[in-house]
Amino acid sequence: MDIEFQIKENKVAILIIGMAGTGKTTFVQQLSKQLKNEKHTLINLDPAVYSLPYEPEEDIRKSINYKELMTKNKLGPNGAIMTALNLYSLQLNQLIEKIEKSDSNIQIIDTPGQIEVFTWSASGNLISQTLSMSMPTIIFYVIDIARCQNPNSFMSNLLFSCSIFYKFKLPMVIVFNKCDVADSKQPLEWLRNYDSFTEALKNKDTYLSTLSKQMVLTLEEFYNNFTVLEVSSLTGQGFEKINEVIATAKQEYMNITLVDIQKRMNDQKQKNYDKQINQITQKIQNL
């Protein structure tokens, strides 16, 4: 069994992941506006969304009726989203084919609001894996900066983003959204300058601040490893470098993720080859 393996290097898929209410959908809309010079496709994977401010070319809601799924199979809201994604991943190859045939270079994929459903389900994993094996895939993790005013919740958000990073093993860009809201400077300052973060934690002497203080030291490492983007999806500020950011993330994919995938593929091939050789020698011996 030989697996066809060809990466479409000129294309890129962007997975937009973030917690509910961080403004993923608005971000997608703004991103599409900013990238109007490039050919791009918008893909919606959220079956439960009521209305979208943009027109997706590919929509999960076209093929799956979320409400019907819920009433027919007596599923809860989370279960229904998961089932919808599972059903959708069955026809994933059609989506990939469509993308490969089309001439659009950038695929922007909006994911369901319930973050666990996408990150901890088999189908979410399948979708990201399949995408990453057919074209460069990067993750945009969206964080709502207005919810990061407390140092502890800021830390919690960052920890969660690390969790996503280790789960998908794809290049990740952290997007701090809603920068137009007042007081967005503070958290960003924490991220860049960890002395200020220690200062902020000084007055808080709870058991968790101890953790945060430890985390501060890792923070520097964090800042070195991830691209951070500060944007406001509403006003469009901070999008100037978006092309650059996508290009660097893509490069990262080529240097790291692709090498791993190729290695895995070669291992698999080698295994298959060995198996065949074994079978043949066995047959010869039997003769």
Place this chain on the structure above:
Amino acid sequence: MFYYGQLVIGPAGSGKTSYCNILQEGSFKRNIQVVNLDPAAEYIPYKCAIDIRELICLSDVMEEFEYGPNGGLVYCMEYLLQNWDWMQDQLNNIAQDDYVLFDCPGQIELYSHIDMMRKLTQLLVNSGFSISSVYLVDINFIEDDAKFLSGLLMALSASMTLELPAFTVLSKCDLMKDKKKLKRYTKLHKFNEESEYINQDEFSKTYKSFTSGISELVTSFGIGRLLCLDTTDDESIDNILGEIDYAIQFGDNLEPDDKLYDQAEQQL
């Protein structure tokens, strides 16, 4: 007034409800009451002492205000906090010696995004509860090192906002056939030493220093110590309860069982 209990949290499908059910059904030297705090729960196998759905139900909110599932959940929890008197009244019906489990909704947004759960735990602590948070994670996240770290970080990010003694419990351990692997992940200190050498792919190489920083953080904070939950094995549950009892000082003020003492006295 002292109450003892656990706040059972974790992502959807990690087995929170089953965990509560098993604790209630088994005999673990305590009287266990379960409080359901998930307004979206459809079917509950255990006997509820208090049910949030009697106060507010997610499907009603979704219909009435035309909210999506997430917005509806946030509204429900907000409503609960506003009507805490109701909860307090219900809690007063619970006897002092009872051990209370809170079956919480799993959405991570409620923890790290909006500090609703923190407010809730603060209210519980104020009304005399000595509780610990128990984060349940599925067995399938110990598939490989990266996934394992990812799960621990998720647990850490949720439990750190609650400001309670925190435990991470690995549920559905009976599904794991490879005991060696299980042992490797549950003994975290060893994992920390080995982790850098196991995966020699490009990903681990590039992020080596970052990974070691993160894993050191997780380990040193102790949240990485996993407790195994095997529903077919009572010993594993006893083990978990023992660890938690120690943290929340359950049983410190219990009277010793003086039947033996009485017998001895009669014999004299």
